[in-house]
Amino acid sequence: MNGTLAALPAWADALCAFLLVAGAFFAFVGSLGLAKLSSFEKRLHGPTKAATLGVGGALLASIVYFAARDDAVYGHEFLVTLFVFVTAPISAHLMIKSALHLAGRDPRAPDIEARR
Amino acid sequence: MRRLVPAPLSSLALWIAWLMLNGTLAPGHLVLGAVLALALPPLLAPYTRPQPRLRRPGAIVRLAFVVLHDIIRSNIEVARLILGPEARIRPGFVRVPLALTEPQAIATLAGIITMTPGTLSCAVAPDRSYLLVHALDLDDPDRLVADIKARYERALLEIFA
Amino acid sequence: MTAAVLPYVAVAFGVALAFALYRMVRGPGLPDRILALDTMYVNAMALLVLFGLMLDTVLYFEAALVIALLGFIGTVALAKFLLRGDVVEID
Numbered sequence: 001m002n003g004t005l006a007a008l009p010a011w012a013d014a015l016c017a018f019l020l021v022a023g024a025f026f027a028f029v030g031s032l033g034l035a036k037l038s039s040f041e042k043r044l045h046g047p048t049k050a051a052t053l054g055v056g057g058a059l060l061a062s063i064v065y066f067a068a069r070d071d072a073v074y075g076h077e078f079l080v081t082l083f084v085f086v087t088a089p090i091s092a093h094l095m096i097k098s099a100l101h102l103a104g105r106d107p108r109a110p111d112i113e114a115r116r
Numbered sequence: 117m118r119r120l121v122p123a124p125l126s127s128l129a130l131w132i133a134w135l136m137l138n139g140t141l142a143p144g145h146l147v148l149g150a151v152l153a154l155a156l157p158p159l160l161a162p163y164t165r166p167q168p169r170l171r172r173p174g175a176i177v178r179l180a181f182v183v184l185h186d187i188i189r190s191n192i193e194v195a196r197l198i199l200g201p202e203a204r205i206r207p208g209f210v211r212v213p214l215a216l217t218e219p220q221a222i223a224t225l226a227g228i229i230t231m232t233p234g235t236l237s238c239a240v241a242p243d244r245s246y247l248l249v250h251a252l253d254l255d256d257p258d259r260l261v262a263d264i265k266a267r268y269e270r271a272l273l274e275i276f277a
Numbered sequence: 278m279t280a281a282v283l284p285y286v287a288v289a290f291g292v293a294l295a296f297a298l299y300r301m302v303r304g305p306g307l308p309d310r311i312l313a314l315d316t317m318y319v320n321a322m323a324l325l326v327l328f329g330l331m332l333d334t335v336l337y338f339e340a341a342l343v344i345a346l347l348g349f350i351g352t353v354a355l356a357k358f359l360l361r362g363d364v365v366e367i368d
């Protein structure tokens with residue numbers, strides 16, 4: 001299945017594998033939280049942070065792999081990583097705002113801290 | 117100079133993004149990217165607010181490292197909470213009073229809060245006096261607020277001053 | 278080492294995608310479904326990058342970039358629609 005992978009220097013290989021495994025772990029846990037937790041506010045925490053770091057790990061691993069293979073850095077992955085990290089908080093913010101709005105909860109209500 | 121390059125930072129960022137997208141440093145792309153980078157910010161200016169001045173590049177770099185470190189820490193924290201029993205999670209809302217006034221600075225702070233330890237920014241007060249934050253595990257609201265102010269807001273105050 | 282872990286990593290991302298799909302089918306609310314879609318596009322992008330690694334080609338970066346852009350815009354448009362009942366507001 002992976003017979004096509006180029007041979008890398010040992011450090012790049014190890015770093016790449018570590019980033020992949022760490023990214024996969026976080027993405028997995030983030031989605032597990034999405035499936036498992038019981039309220040929308042709790043569910044929102046998993047994917048927004050963990051999935052972002054997960055995809056970040058995969059992208060960094062791919063940067064390391066192709067940098068070691070070709071001795072050149074491809075700009076695309078950097079741009080994608082940057083873009084994902086900048087946009088994740090924005091979509092999270094809009095989603096929680098729309099959830100509060102649909103539930104009829106005013107974020108300005110003075111008693112919102114008390115409700116859990 | 118100022119009239120020729122009205123938004124030097126945006127232009128530089130656009131130019132670098134163009135070169136990265138094309139994955140080349142060929143002269144043709146250097147020129148084409150430069151033309152686009154100079155022409156786009158003035159065309160977009162009517163649709164955006166005036167950008168505040170950024171200062172203290174050192175503080176920006178330091179804040180970036182603090183945030184990167186906190187992103188990783190927050191992910192381990194959140195992973196532990198998700199994998200543990202759900203009854204142990206005590207979510208809650210908390211209000212963070214703001215010392216920042218610049219809209220861009222508040223937006224940056226909101227983004228940082230969302231990416232770091234178990235917190236999500238939900239809403240800004242209409243008068244920009246506080247930020248409503250949802251925490252996944254809220255055991256000490258006062259410490260959370262003090263933490264956010266000390267770690268991120270102080271640096272942002274310096275940068276956007 | 279990378280070659281050894283790659284299949285397991287791909288499976289982990291695939292399971293993550295399945296969890297998100299479960300949440301999207303199950304609901305219960307519209308924000309949940311948007312959140313699930315958001316998670317799915319992020320995971321799909323990661324899978325695409327892994328696929329590029331497996332095939333040893335940089336061609337898939339362009340696709341990842343397009344998914345990132347369209348996924349974000351889709352999430353924002355849907356959330357905005359729930360929030361205001363409108364996506365593009367003209368005033």
